[in-house]
Amino acid sequence: MKSDRYDVVVVGAGLGGLTAAGAAAHRNMKVALVATGPGSFVNGPGWLKTKDISRASAAPDLSEAISFFCEMARRAGCPFAGDISTAKYLPTLLGDFQSVTLAPLLLWNAEPRDGVSTAIIGIQGLSSFDENFMAERLSVLTRAMGCSGTYAARQISFSRDMGAPVTTLRIAQLFDRDPDFRIELAYALRAAASGFQRIFVPGMLGLDSAAEQIAEFKRELRCAVCEIRTLPLSIPGLRVFHRLESYLQKIGVELFRGFPVEEVVIRDDLCTGVRIEAPGHAINLRCESIVLATGRHSPSSLNGTHAGRDQQMRPLNSVGAVMARNLFVAFSLPNSGVGSHGDAMRILTGYRAGNLAASTKGNHAA
Amino acid sequence: MQLDDLAIDNCLKCSLCNTVCPVLAADPRYPGPKRLGPELERLRREGISTDTEWVEYCLGCHRCDIVCPHQVNASEMIARAKAAHRKPLVRGLRDWWFARPGLLGKLTTILPALSNFALAMKPARVLMSKLMQIAPQRLFPKYTRPDLRSPEMTGVSISKSARQRIVFFPGCFIRYNRPELGRMVIDLLERNGFSVEVASSECCGVPALANGNTAAARSVARANVKALARQIDSGLHIVTACSSCGHMLKTRFAGILDEDKKFDGAAKKVASNTFDLAELLMAQADAGELNTSFQRTILRLAYHAPCHQRSQGIGRPWYHLLRMIPGVTVEDMDSGCCGMSGTYGFKQEKYPISMEIGKELFASINAAQPQMVATECATCQMQIEHGTNFKAIHPAEILLRAYDGTAPDANRNSCPVDECGCTPCNQKPEGVDH
Numbered sequence: 018m019k020s021d022r023y024d025v026v027v028v029g030a031g032l033g034g035l036t037a038a039g040a041a042a043h044r045n046m047k048v049a050l051v052a053t054g055p056g057s058f059v060n061g062p063g064w065l066k067t068k069d070i071s072r073a074s075a076a077p078d079l080s081e082a083i084s085f086f087c088e089m090a091r092r093a094g095c096p097f098a099g100d101i102s103t104a105k106y107l108p109t110l111l112g113d114f115q116s117v118t119l120a121p122l123l124l125w126n127a128e129p130r131d132g133v134s135t136a137i138i139g140i141q142g143l144s145s146f147d148e149n150f151m152a153e154r155l156s157v158l159t160r161a162m163g164c165s166g167t168y169a170a171r172q173i174s175f176s177r178d179m180g181a182p183v184t185t186l187r188i189a190q191l192f193d194r195d196p197d198f199r200i201e202l203a204y205a206l207r208a209a210a211s212g213f214q215r216i217f218v219p220g221m222l223g224l225d226s227a228a229e230q231i232a233e234f235k236r237e238l239r240c241a242v243c244e245i246r247t248l249p250l251s252i253p254g255l256r257v258f259h260r261l262e263s264y265l266q267k268i269g270v271e272l273f274r275g276f277p278v279e280e281v282v283i284r285d286d287l288c289t290g291v292r293i294e295a296p297g298h299a300i301n302l303r304c305e306s307i308v309l310a311t312g313r314h315s316p317s318s319l320n321g322t323h324a325g326r327d328q329q330m331r332p333l334n335s336v337g338a339v340m341a342r343n344l345f346v347a348f349s350l351p352n353s354g355v356g357s358h359g360d361a362m363r364i365l366t367g368y369r370a371g372n373l374a375a376s377t378k379g380n381h382a383a
Numbered sequence: 384m385q386l387d388d389l390a391i392d393n394c395l396k397c398s399l400c401n402t403v404c405p406v407l408a409a410d411p412r413y414p415g416p417k418r419l420g421p422e423l424e425r426l427r428r429e430g431i432s433t434d435t436e437w438v439e440y441c442l443g444c445h446r447c448d449i450v451c452p453h454q455v456n457a458s459e460m461i462a463r464a465k466a467a468h469r470k471p472l473v474r475g476l477r478d479w480w481f482a483r484p485g486l487l488g489k490l491t492t493i494l495p496a497l498s499n500f501a502l503a504m505k506p507a508r509v510l511m512s513k514l515m516q517i518a519p520q521r522l523f524p525k526y527t528r529p530d531l532r533s534p535e536m537t538g539v540s541i542s543k544s545a546r547q548r549i550v551f552f553p554g555c556f557i558r559y560n561r562p563e564l565g566r567m568v569i570d571l572l573e574r575n576g577f578s579v580e581v582a583s584s585e586c587c588g589v590p591a592l593a594n595g596n597t598a599a600a601r602s603v604a605r606a607n608v609k610a611l612a613r614q615i616d617s618g619l620h621i622v623t624a625c626s627s628c629g630h631m632l633k634t635r636f637a638g639i640l641d642e643d644k645k646f647d648g649a650a651k652k653v654a655s656n657t658f659d660l661a662e663l664l665m666a667q668a669d670a671g672e673l674n675t676s677f678q679r680t681i682l683r684l685a686y687h688a689p690c691h692q693r694s695q696g697i698g699r700p701w702y703h704l705l706r707m708i709p710g711v712t713v714e715d716m717d718s719g720c721c722g723m724s725g726t727y728g729f730k731q732e733k734y735p736i737s738m739e740i741g742k743e744l745f746a747s748i749n750a751a752q753p754q755m756v757a758t759e760c761a762t763c764q765m766q767i768e769h770g771t772n773f774k775a776i777h778p779a780e781i782l783l784r785a786y787d788g789t790a791p792d793a794n795r796n797s798c799p800v801d802e803c804g805c806t807p808c809n810q811k812p813e814g815v816d817h
Contacts (some may be wrong), residue, residue, distance in 0.1 A: 022669050050697070053451075053453075053454060054399060054450060054451060054452025055399070055450075055452065060397070069543070169512075178412075179411060180412055185400060186398070186402060186407075187411050190407075190408045194408065194743065225403060249397060249398065249399075250397075250398050250399075250402060255402060263717060266715070266717065271698045271699065272698070273696060273698055274450070274693075274696075275448065275449030275450070275451075275693075275694070276447055276696040276697060279452065283511065295633075295695060295696030295697065296630070296633040296634045296654065296694070296695060296696065297632070297633030297634070297654040297655055297656075297657050297695075298633075298654070298655040298656070298657075298694060300697060300698075303463055317391060353790065357404025
């Protein structure tokens, strides 16, 4: 049997893989994205910490990579706010603050503000969010920061059967599926928000909701709203993933989800494709170049024989030679002795690898 | 996904499976794949009874298995619990029949006209609802006497330039309800240089497994494996045009023959030599060998990828094939499961959930306003025609007709019964309540 043919195959659907696939597709490549599941960023709020940005700040192309990512997210319907030269303190579930540089719009406007009163609104029966604890902690911390903003806890409940226990997933699914629920939720929040200038709610405003849906909800709400990421499942993180994934599919990226890569096929110093462990028989995706964006799992795909990578992000074998001219590894290699570089590095290396993979097309016969 | 008893230890309880479960999204009371799968499986393995009726409500769509970053096969754990679950008498009896579409097909096609007439009569449907708990809103597909191809013709190479011999596994729906679709598939394969034999197959066993009847599934699986392995040995590849049959054959009949020494090897052989029709044609296209002499066909399509197509890990071959026809535009609905899941949607107690699941797909189709919907699964087609006013057909029909430049008729005449006297639903929606 003959096999499918792509310009670029990207393995891994974390921030690195999604950015690499987007970058290659943006350069009119025929791209396949292979992944067994989403990257771990879906468990977080989906924002970029200032710490992560500063780790990658030495790279001259960081700004370009982040701009590309933000533009991709905007087109995907999950716009980010902020830029790499700014930072602000955003609240967390534990009533703490984290220094953040870029965040999804729904999480962005939650910094302490002088003279602003904020209601932290919990949901009756939702165990993964403690509005009282948050309000108390944020009040103390904000005062210590010399800010005159105030926080108070409120709670709402639903008249309909939400299942037991109530989860942010259930609320998010109803938010996506049922326009009546969105109105019911907006009314309940509006009542609880009376007298406040801003509300914080648990991350629950839809798994797939696009920017327009959120904007419509905000109009109904008539006050500023910010989401707080709960313990996993993190709806805000998942939403970024869903929006990006379906955007990539819309612009022509073919998704192969759910089955691990059996082998990255390397002949001499050329990579000819990847073999996916699909049911029955393996699926061969032949391609001109490959991006491995599987983080710590990359060495097992390369039989663990590589030792670092060159300036062009190509993995090197034990004698320091390039393993394959058309194979690029996004993110750090575990042998490099450095642990996690954070999300900004993932985006940066994904962007680079995607572009390098795209520019190898036509340079050799695969 | 991997078929491995140790997979349970890979579950980190991240709940990603719950985010993609169509049943959980439609009914908050459903415990979800994480709970019914790995969580309760630990107790079940210890012999602790955790029997719950909810295991019956799993669709078997495999979306949970596919999203799992750690390849935990949650849906197979639920399928095993489903097989161990005892149902009330009436539902048990109904599901005994639902597990055997082959037998049902053989019986109804003795006198197809009579069967179709009887199955469509309102009093009969009310009676079936009362006695069998079959949703009266549903109409059974029309049955036709099997005439896929006379036995004398099988095994004869039609095309002189045939490069490869194919054995076509039609499945129950094509065999008993839409033999003309089977003939189209054969025609399509022959026009692409294959010589086609028709498998003398039984049911693939998906309905039996879905209805918790492992014994019935194993019995058809053995018969199929025996017959198909012989044909593979003589150099043939198996091709399916039904995504559920394809899924079943490719997953070694969902692993039910794994401990069966006599059949396990043959089941693996069947699995590795089975191809989805579109997968095969797409491979032809990639090799530059697809017959692309399509006539210009002006057609605006919505495409729905069935769950058992997604679970094969082959991408979206039909979506790409349809787009090769000049003049055809295709929009991928990408709106989740249709909710029908074979016999699931026919069950009275599951009908409301089935329709609630389909809501998102129906809304996407209504927003796209296509001329028709293309989807390769027969029961997805039934559900789409039931939930929208659009006709849904197998993409093979569109591809085949494009060679002759005839677009399929977009008028929906989905009432499967000529004799019932109703006019097509799009003209008279207030007629028979489909």
